[in-house]
Amino acid sequence: MDNTKRYERLLERYRNGDLERRSFLGLIGAAGLAYGVQTPFARMAMASDVSQVRFDGWGGVVSEAFRRHAFDPYTEATGIRVVDATFSGADEYLAQVRASSPGEYNIAHLSGAFDYARYHNFGLTSELNLDNIPNMQYVMERLTEVYRTITPDALSAVPYNYGTTGLAYNRSVISDEEIREKGAGILIDPAYEGRIGGWGEWRTRIWYGALQTGQDPNNIEDMEAVWDAIRAHRDLALNYWSSGAELMSLLAEGEIVVTEGWSGRIAALQEQGHDIGYYDPPNGYGWEECLFVIAGSPIEACEELLNFMLAPETSIAVAEGQNYPPALDPTRVDLGEKVPTLPAFDPTGTLEGLTFAVPEYWNTNEAEWSEQFSRVQRGF
Amino acid sequence: MSVEARERRQPWILLSPALGAVALLLLLPLVFIVVYSFWLRSAVGPDTVGFHLDNWQRALTDPFYRYILLNTLKIAAITTVLCAILGYPAAYFVARSKGNKVILLLLLMLPFWISYIIRTMSWINILGSSGALNTALMTLGIISEPFRMLYNEGAVILGLVHFLLPFMVLNVFVSLDGIDTSFEDAACSLGATRWQAFTQVTLPLSLPGLAAGGLLCFVLAAGSYVTPVVLGGPRDAMFANLVYEAIITQLNWPMGSALSLLLLFVLGGLVALYNRFLGLSQLTRGLG
Structure with missing residues (x-):
């Protein structure tokens, strides 16, 4: 039952004559006393009252879609305000959450595999009651499997969307045939020196390093070859981009002609009329994102919001806005006209065609690889 | 309570809010960072609490x-040398101008009204492949292909000079403004040329201001984080970027703490050297 409605329920009972005036005032007074004796720190720890839920996401077109299609209607329907904040990177956000009081951060749009495991390791998972999220019935099972391997007893997040990090290229410079022929190797092709970009994130660099050296990204056997490929890319690249907005700007303005890029952002560029192609090479980088409820959050209000966001009409509207396919199973839900045309969309509902990172493998190597990448990036 | 005792307490009472803020917002976090630097990062999960010198050993010995x-x-x-070369003539011009000093100083302060990040990013629109400079050069037929001016160390230095130049100009200006112009006239009346009067009278007298501006520029440049991120290439990192990466990307707060303290000690040592030979009073004059 929603805590935010407690006062209204008491008031209604009082007005209906179910509650004596003395009892009503006594209960309101007790609530006031309980509120009053809390310290300011305790109030912060409880994420204030449940008149609001904080959501942190990626900003840009994604945030706009959430605001327009999910948060505003949710607030209108429930009276609970959604405080919409933006983070520039998942790593930075985790550092902020670690340094915060419980309840300060509530729901975040995170990487479904890596971050779920990392947050669990730091004791930041919560326990969702899926009975309160009936729209979970539409979600593809494959997307929740990975979470259940980390937290078998209860989920702390619901899958929300998926996408790929494939090759984005300027079609006036690079043909569709050339990108298919060269695949990930085009990112270390000296012919495009100074016009190559790349995300300055260690996982993506290593994933593509594995592809460039013909290895399975989830089972790399020759790591030194991967580092060499990363060095080659570093020396040929104009710059590493650090955000979706920067990626779009570099491609749109012709600063770079090829890079790996996020499928939704490239679709947005294509919608704007830029002649940018997108290609998922074999074993391309598939990923899923989730709506993660952080420990200490008001669970009931969060479950209510998650259910609202997972409703097919909301989910589809957000997907169309952010250009990433939703987590909804297309064999169970009619996803409309646009979603099936999005890059990375899987009509089977099994996601068998996408290669996802194995979180145990990557998170185990995170400490070593992230630090080594920092050195390689700087010429070591 | 006697009058003397009350008078002795009064400054401390007046100072207590500021001292409290410094203790709470500067000293206490610094203590946390010192403590953290002796902890160890675990592969996954919370850090290992204890007194370990591993982070310090790596920070001091790793090439x-x-x-x-x-x-x-x-x-x-x-950056500091370029700021001095570019800033001194500007400060001299402002100090010796008659009547319009306030307007000139206001113009000098104008850039501070715009966000540092926005100012730094503006260089992308100027120096980028399709930026103003390349477009102009290609339109004039001087170059046929865009000239690569961004995402290298030169662009980082340019961005830093852009950011720090006003600090240098203001410090030198304060110093020059305090020098009586009749000194130069006196030198000229004794047979010195204008150049000799400047190099042998004005310049030596303005050196404390130049040094104060230099110290400010150096310390701010050495601690810079945003400029290399926006204008630098993959290789162009400064020490603050490593601190950021250790804490944010690698989630290695203990190592990040050790690195940030190392930078603090190096820059603190430079400030101590400055204070030993020149005194910090000139710096506060410049800031005032």
């Missing part, structure tokens, strides 16, 4: 950190 630290000091030094 990677030494290289980035020296590179940072080099970039800061070049």
Whole structure:
């Protein structure tokens, strides 16, 4: 039952004559006393009252879609305000959450595999009651499997969307045939020196390093070859981009002609009329994102919001806005006209065609690889 | 309570809010960072609490950190020299101008009204492949292909000079403004040329201001984080970027703490040297 409605329920009972005036005032007074004796720190720890839920996401077109299609209607329907904040990177956000009081951060749009495991390791998972999220019935099972391997007893997040990090290229410079022929190797092709970009994130660099050296990204056997490929890319690249907005700007303005890029952002560029192609090479980088409820959050209000966001009409509207396919199973839900045309969309509902990172493998190597990448990036 | 005792307490009472703020917002976090620097990062999950010297040992002996630290000091030094070369004539012009000093100083302060990040990013629109400079050069037929001016160490230094030049100009201006112009006239009346009067009278007298501006520029440049991120290439990192990466990307707060303290000690040592030979009073004059 929603805590935010407690006062209204008491008031209604009082007005209906179910509650004596003395009892009503006594209960309101007790609530006031309980509120009053809390310290300011305790109030912060409880994420204030449940008149609001904080959501942190990626900003840009994604945030706009959430605001327009999910948060505003949710607030209108429930009276609970959604405080919409933006983070520039998942790593930075985790550092902020670690340094915060419980309840300060509530729901975040995170990487479904890596971050779920990392947050669990730091004791930041919560326990969702899926009975309160009936729209979970539409979600593809494959997307929740990975979470259940980390937290078998209860989920702390619901899958929300998926996408790929494939090759984005300027079609006036690079043909569709050339990108298919060269695949990930085009990112270390000296012919495009100074016009190559790349995300300055260690996982993506290593994933593509594995592809460039013909290895399975989830089972790399020759790591030194991967580092060499990363060095080659570093020396040929104009710059590493650090955000979706920067990626779009570099491609749109012709600063770079090829890079790996996020499928939704490239679709947005294509919608704007830029002649940018997108290609998922074999074993391309598939990923899923989730709506993660952080420990200490008001669970009931969060479950209510998650259910609202997972409703097919909301989910589809957000997907169309952010250009990433939703987590909804297309064999169970009619996803409309646009979603099936999005890059990375899987009509089977099994996601068998996408290669996802194995979180145990990557998170185990995170400490070593992230630090080594920092050195390689700087010429070591 | 006697009058003397009350008078002795009064300054401390007046100072207590400021001292409290410094203790709470500066000293206490610093203590946390010192403590953290002796902890150890675990592969996954919370850090290992204890007294370990591993982070300090790596920070002081690893050639990677030494290289980035020296590179940072080099970039800061070049930036400071360029700020001095470009800032001194500007400050001299403002100090010696008659009647319109306030307007000139206001113009000098104008850039501070715009966000530092926005100012730094504006260089992308000027120096980028399709930026104003390349477009102009290609339109004039001087170059046929865009000239690569961004995402290298030169662009980082340019961005830092852009950011720090006003600090240098203001410090030198304060120093020059306090020098009586009749000194130069007196030197000329004794047979010196205007150049000799400047180099042998005005310049030596303005050196404290130049040094104060230099110290400010150097310390701010060496601690810079945003400029290399926005204008630098993959290789162009300064020490603050390593601190950021250790804490944010690698989630290695203990190592990040050790690195940030190392940078603090190096820059603190420079400030101590400055204070030993020149005194910090000139710096506060410049800031005032």
